[in-house]
Amino acid sequence: MPDVLIAGAGPTGLLTAFELERAGLDVLVLERDARPTAQSKALGLQPRSVEVLADRGLLAAIEPHVEARLPGGHFSNIPIDYTELPTRFPYQLGVEQVHVAAAIEARLRTPVLRDAAVTAVAQDDEGVTVTAGGQEYQAGWLVAADGGHSTVRTLLGAAFPGRSARISLVVADLTLTRKPGGYADEWRLPSQAAGFLLPLSGGRHRLVVVGEEQQRLGRDEPVTAGELQRALTALHGPGFEVGEVLWASRFGDASRQLERYRHGRVLFAGDAAHIHLPVGGQGLNLGLQDAVNLGWKLAAQVRGHAPDGLLDSYHGERHPVAARVLVSTRAQAVLGVPDPDAAAVREIVTGLIAVPEAHRTVAAEISGLGVTYPGVSGRAVDVPSTSDGRAVLVGADLPPGWADRVETRSGAGPQLVRPDGYVVWNGGPGLEDALATWFGEPAVALV
Ligand SMILES: Cc1cc2nc3c(=O)[nH]c(=O)nc-3n(C[C@H](O)[C@H](O)[C@H](O)COP(=O)(O)OP(=O)(O)OC[C@H]3O[C@@H](n4cnc5c(N)ncnc54)[C@H](O)[C@@H]3O)c2cc1C
CATH class of the missing domain: 3.50.50.60 (FAD/NAD(P)-binding domain)
Known part of the structure; x- marks a missing residue:
């Protein structure tokens, strides 16, 4: 089991x-x-x-x-x-x-x-x-x-x-049979409210659009090549021709x-x-x-x-x-x-x-780098996690009883790092408290 x-x-x-x-x-x-x-x-x-x-x-x-x-x-x-x-x-x-x-x-x-x-x-x-x-x-x-x-x-x-969805966007993977001369077919950060186009492997492109037509059409309305063609032209101007629509779906902003x-x-x-x-x-x-x-x-x-x-x-x-x-x-x-x-x-x-x-x-x-939690002083940079999911104590001595849960290392410290990479102690008093708070009572030491 x-x-x-x-x-x-x-x-x-x-x-x-x-x-x-x-x-x-x-x-x-x-x-x-x-x-x-x-x-x-x-x-x-x-x-x-x-x-x-x-x-x-x-x-x-x-x-x-x-x-x-x-x-x-x-x-x-x-x-x-x-x-x-x-x-x-x-x-x-x-x-x-x-x-x-x-x-x-x-x-x-x-x-x-x-x-x-x-x-x-x-x-x-x-x-x-x-x-x-x-x-x-x-x-x-x-x-x-x-x-x-x-x-x-x-x-x-x-x-x-x-709440349920009010805004609708269309996501489609498609091929393009024509692109305007001078169009750089490369990844770039999106910069237009109405959507973006990205090249994928195998000659595919990902088109994401949030235009007026998408708001008018019902969520169950099939996405057609015509709708995608119009959206692409509105986004990047004329000269594109949508070929095969490989996958297309409407997504809402249900929250x-x-x-x-x-x-x-x-x-x-x-x-x-x-x-x-x-x-x-x-x-x-x-x-x-x-x-x-x-x-x-x-x-x-x-x-x-x-x-x-x-x-x-x-x-x-x-x-x-x-x-x-x-x-x-x-x-x-x-x-x-x-x-x-x-x-x-x-x-x-x-x-x-x-x-x-x-x-x-x-x-x-x-x-995602700004995420932090109560009782955590930040995420550890350059403290690799263990291969067995134990926490890491760097630059300090581990009191007896926690070795099955905490690995000790020499190096820049001191810091106690949870298995998910967040620091819960970085020197001073309180190491045993931090160990108990996060990793439980110490195991009975064998004599
Ligand atoms: C168009 C689009 C673009 C996105 N772009 C981004 C992006 O660029 N960056 C980003 O961070 N996020 C993006 N997301 C969000 C991201 O794709 C999801 O948040 C992510 O897939 C969540 O992963 P998940 O494993 O929680 O759920 P899912 O990927 O949905 O996986 C759930 C799994 O559960 C299975 N399942 C369902 N029901 C059952 C059942 N009853 N029993 C057993 N298995 C079941 C499904 O088959 C599926 O394999 C995008 C989402 C969409 C829709």
């Missing part, structure tokens, strides 16, 4: 599985689809996610698929500069989400079980029973990472307050978040816990950070040495971060509305974002 079941083999579920496995747990990922999707939603990895993936040795397998290193991100398609950010990765990686997921999946010890849609969940004090693909599976815990339409959320009747990320022995992560307009490149990164926040806490809980409240601090820490992203994406959605008054607000905001301090604040938010 696995320690933890995970519903959903998207990037969030896969990285959660990776984190739990490296901490020594047995995990089984249950995925609805028979095979991995070939269709990427996200095309960008923010600096904080790049840091985390590099730290876990997952970046090397993603690198061959990187299409661009963009020196920034964007806030409702207003370019944001990352070049001065305090990180080894002051850029956004342009890479299709499918390659990120595949790189993580390739490193799992236990293969993902596919064709196994979760259809029922029961739990008691001892554990969970999950029905998937007609079979029953038992484990101590379930992580629901089954995406924005989460079945587990519905099965549990979990409150998911927020909702679970009231509670933990329901007994079921924990929600990624899009299953929060949905918003896909703008600013935030969702995938939120999900990956959920995974690394939850992984070590759930592992400590399963192993029996989690201090009181540690597992609940997953909700305590991550709910406010996603709530802030919902605020940001709602604001970005308004700035993108094709309306003269929204354009006026956009002009003002663009000017304000150009003020260096404001620019740095927005860059910290969008890049």
Whole structure:
């Protein structure tokens, strides 16, 4: 019997599985689809996610698929500069989400079980029973990472307050049979409210548009080549000819978040816990950070040495971060509305974002590097995590009893770094308190 079941083999579920496995747990990922999707939603990895993936040795397998290193991100398609950010990765990686997921999946010890849609969940004090693909599976815990339409959320009747969509955007992957002479077919930061066009591998292009026509058409209206042609011409002028539409979909700005990320022995992560307009490149990164926040806490809980409240601090820490992203994406959605008054607000905001301090604040938010938590003094730069999910104590002596949870290193310190890379002590009194707060009572030392 696995320690933890995970519903959903998207990037969030896969990285959660990776984190739990490296901490020594047995995990089984249950995925609805028979095979991995070939269709990427996200095309960008923010600096904080790049840091985390590099730290876990997952970046090397993603690198061959990187299409661009963009020196920034964007806030409702207003370019944001990352070049001065305090990180080894002051850029956004342009890479299709499918390659990120595949790189993580390739490193799992236990293969993902596919064709196994979760259809029922029961739990008691001892554990969970999950029905998937007609079979029953038992484990101590379930992580629901089954995406924005989460079945587990519905099965549990979990409150998911927020509001439905009002603004609509179209995302399409297509080929172009003609491009105007002089058009530079390259990745660049979006700069127009109405959308952007990016080249992908294999002669494909990604078109994202938020025009007036998209607001007029119903959410269930099929996306036609004609609509895309009109949108592209409005965006970049004449001379483009849309060829084959390989994939197209309408997305809205529905904005909702679970009231509670933990329901007994079921924990929600990624899009299953929060949905918003896909703008600013935030969702995938939120999900990956959920995974690394939850992984070590759930592992400590399963192993029996989690201090009181540690597992609940997953909700305590991550709910406010996603709530802030919902605020940001709602604001970005308004700035993108094709309306003269929204354009006026956009002009003002663009000017304000150009003020260096404001620019740095927005860059910290969008890049994910600005995330911090109560009791945490910041993220550790240049302290690689352990391969077994233990915390790291640098430049100080570890009191007896915590060696199974904390690895000691010499080097620049002192600092005590959680397995997800955040610093919880950096010298002075209080090391034992910090150890007890985050890593539990010391194990009885053997004599
Ligand atoms: C058009 C678009 C562009 C985007 N661009 C960006 C971007 O540039 N940057 C960024 O950070 N984010 C972006 N996002 C958001 C990002 O794609 C999502 O936030 C991300 O996919 C969330 O990952 P996840 O693993 O939580 O959920 P998902 O990727 O949705 O994965 C959920 C998985 O669960 C499976 N599943 C569903 N139901 C069940 C069930 N009952 N049982 C078992 N398995 C089930 C699904 O098949 C799927 O594999 C974009 C989103 C969209 C729509």
